[in-house]
Amino acid sequence: MSKKEEPKQPGKYGVDLGERGIYDTRNKLNELTGKEWVYFTNSVWITGYSPTARENVGLKYRKIHPSPKPPALLKEIIEFFTKSGGKVLDPFAGVGGTLLGAALAGGGREAVGVELEQKYIDAYRKVCEKENIQEMTMLRDDARNLLAHPEVSDTVFDLVVADPPYSDMMAKERTGQRKKLYKDSSPMPYTDQDCDLGNMALEDFYEALRDIMGKCFTRLKPKGYMVIFCKDFQPQPGAPNLLHADIVRELGEIPGLVYRGMRIWHDQAMSLYPFGYPYSFVMNQIHQYILIFRKEV
Ligand SMILES: C[S@@+](CC[C@H](N)C(=O)[O-])C[C@H]1O[C@@H](n2cnc3c(N)ncnc32)[C@H](O)[C@@H]1O
Incomplete structure (x- = not known):
């Protein structure tokens, strides 16, 4: 934020937090100052955590997973969309990027994750143990059953974070690339189970995603946010594969x-x-979409 935009005096509702800027006591969403809030709203986010940095805590255990998210990225998301004591639900928890992010955010925030595959849950627990990080609730189940767990059905969540697998397109594409990224990771996208959304045909995948996110929605507080990670796939003749736009349409239902x-x-x-080289353009997609929804009731 430029000096022009940042109020110099705290004003009636402001609390001066020094270098951090001014905190507005009317802020119902988070504990950030004005300049921290505005910084987060930048539509492009660039990270480049080194594999050994604290931000990437426990990567040596988490890299058995094909696409673990950096806990520091989730920490920032959680700090923007919750206050201290906030509760976060992740229906596709993997090796715990969101759960670790909640622990790093601190302030008594808690997270509940649901994950199909035991070895990913074990890796998450190992990170907590080895790195002395608070362990959150990790449930092993198909996320379509998440309301059967009292840890979910008895809680009102401030934030839902979802990083779903993207249908069997994932299984068909880029497996070679992913093997190179994490040579210890599983060759299949995530699991060999039929209820893994990563193994479903597109229409079944959309239905399962709507079902799971609809169930998460019932446990989200009014005005609470839902944040969904998504990556597009390579355009094909007749199919532009703008998956992020399709997800917005599907969840709009x-x-x-x-x-x-x-x-x-x-x-x-x-x-x-060098996909396509030297014959045709094939994109190197190094970005992901972080789609942001709100419960407007
Ligand atoms: C993209 S990964 C999530 C990675 C996670 N954000 C992390 O940092 O580790 C998607 C995860 O969803 C899990 N999954 C797929 N289908 C599921 C289902 N029906 N219920 C619960 N988890 C599922 C997969 O096993 C995989 O670990």
Whole structure:
């Protein structure tokens, strides 16, 4: 924020937090100052955490997973969309990027994750143990059953974060690239189970995603946010594969859930590969969409 935009005096509702800027006591969403808030709203987000940095805590255990998210990225998301004591739900928890992010955010925030695959849950727990990080609730189940768990059905969540697998397109594409990224990771997208959304045909995938996100929606507080990671796929003749736009359309069918915008995350740790070279253009997609929805009831 420029000096011009930042109020110099705290004013009636402001609390001066020094270098951090001015906190507005009317802020119902988070504990950020004005300048921290505005910084987060930048539509492009660039990260390049080194594999050994604290921000990437426990990567040596988490890299058995094909696409673990940096806990520091989730920490920032959680700090923007919750206050201290906030509760976060992740229906596709993997090796716990969101749960670790909640622990790093601190302030008594808590997270509940649901994950199909035991080995990913074990890796998450190992990170907590080895790195002395608060362990959150991780449930092993198909996320379509998440309301059967009292940890979910008895809680009102401030934020839902979802990083779903994207239908069997994922299984068909880029497996070679992913193997190169994390040589210890599983060769299949995530699991070999039929209820893994990564193994479903597109229409079944959309239905399962709407079902799961609709169930999460019932546990989200009014005006609470839902944040969904998504990557497009390579355009094909007759199929532009703008998956992020399709996800916005599909989740728009959940009454009361409204799309509010996106951030594009550029992960500088991604390598470039010579797909298509030297014959045709094939994109190296090194960004992901972070789609942001709100419960408008
Ligand atoms: C993109 S990964 C999530 C990675 C996670 N954000 C992290 O940082 O580790 C998607 C995860 O969803 C899990 N999954 C797929 N289908 C599921 C289902 N029906 N219920 C619960 N988890 C599922 C996969 O096993 C995979 O670990």
